[in-house]
Amino acid sequence: MPDARIAVVGATGAVGSVTMRLLRERGHRNVRAFASERSAGTSLDGIVVEEATPEALESAGVDLALFSVGTSASRELVPHAVRGGAVAVDKSAAYRLQDGVPLVVPEVNGERAFEHDGVVANPNCCTIPLTCVLGPLHAAAGLARVRVSTYQSVSGAGARRMETLLAEPQAEHDLAMDWSWDGDETDEEAKIRAEARKILELPELPISATTVRVPVLVGHAEAVWIETEEPLSPGDAASVLGAAPSVRLVDVPTPRAAAQTDDVLVGRIRVDYAAERNGLALFLACDNLNKGAALNAIQIAELLLERVAV
């Protein structure tokens, strides 16, 4: 597996650079970096960045291409990598809801990754930790309804917003809902619902989200209210989640504690006094660049490589 030929497309961005670091840390040695013309020719950890043209990707001869570029760039470039024989793991929203494209959180629906037709989609950075928690709870007691409000760091809006927060903190000391709108929701809220339903294979799951940007550098947090079909005490929920892969129980999850770890931190598991029955409330935090994006895509890639037996 360490000999698999992997291309990282968008290697110089906030998520791409974490992808490069994690690949190296996990022993992948045969990695090529692609980025826009602007970054081409620069060096990343001794790897010369190549320009991500359709032709370059089609002729790259790689087994896997991990895309962390914008949605429109993914729509343009991913088909070329696939035509060149690679399996593309795409972190943008371009393919997530497309029929026939698996949307995968390995801990929750890893088996679906193998049903691809050249493209596997990586979910939104809030959907990934949320489904890491909802999946095991659904298996234990059935999900009836879910509400979530988010506390999303500026790194989710790109490297430039991180620079602004560091350079002009007061300008950023506010909340924002800096997403596009999809009717009366942010497109982030619509994504969380649609993607969670697809990953959990619960197409009718009643779920609603309120997404908020907070002046934190790295790490997204989520306040979650869950109603289950069967009774599940906070203690039993903690046991279920404590045994769940990639979940780590803590007293109070914070973005700072989650940053640069691979885990989804979960805590504050308690009864939701507002629920008619079987209500739980909890709080989670996760590194949105790591498990929320780069690591999840690498885990998908590694799943595929195990079967492909490169």
Added chain:
Amino acid sequence: MPDARIAVVGATGAVGSVTMRLLRERGHRNVRAFASERSAGTSLDGIVVEEATPEALESAGVDLALFSVGTSASRELVPHAVRGGAVAVDKSAAYRLQDGVPLVVPEVNGERAFEHDGVVANPNCCTIPLTCVLGPLHAAAGLARVRVSTYQSVSGAGARRMETLLAEPQAEHDLAMDWSWDGDETDEEAKIRAEARKILELPELPISATTVRVPVLVGHAEAVWIETEEPLSPGDAASVLGAAPSVRLVDVPTPRAAAQTDDVLVGRIRVDYAAERNGLALFLACDNLNKGAALNAIQIAELLLERVAV
């Protein structure tokens, strides 16, 4: 009314200094300022700060005493002001849930203010804007259940935390739940439930909160999910709230837009797709030092003064 004799106790703190400014702006001229020994003798807007001793408060000869000191200081000092003939409006948690002490948001239950026995309590800074929204919705359609997650600025934790955020922003770029614990809840979460129930006179209202400190200087925001007894469309809810006192409808409420205004900003009013029936979601923001604390107490004082006809 402008001739009423008013004492502000804790006049040099984050809320006390806003109280002093608002009293001046609203035409109150007969104001005395009290604070701890440390601040006594200093001058606030030309008013020499007096030391808040039990004796000084008992002999102050004021009509009203507005307390913005900690809970234990309120427990100690408020009875002396009352013994001296003042009506105390207390912003701490000391008396809020005590039988016989009205807990008042003038727009919601102003009439209750007159039922006092010397003390009227001012609610928590999250409870005030929340009930400004819940009160009119309850009158319109009946409240069935309420969930709220908060985004609370550091000014709610005191003036020193504001200084830290300004001086060392990176140290504060994290979320926190920096309250005391009341079982498996923060005491802030328990307060929101207990106080909202008392103000709305719905002692069994199913309501739960998750309270979170965010690195914002001034202004608290709340993501709210509401289920009503009768159907209420988002459009009708907006009409109800648009006509409600102290509420201002905006597209996206933010702490910065709310700061230094008297209004509770409300927006994002939409259907809660997770609710079984009659579900609404909305977002609100409010200046926690102003309407969330100082202004609400002054409004209580002015209500009382109109009846007392000083």
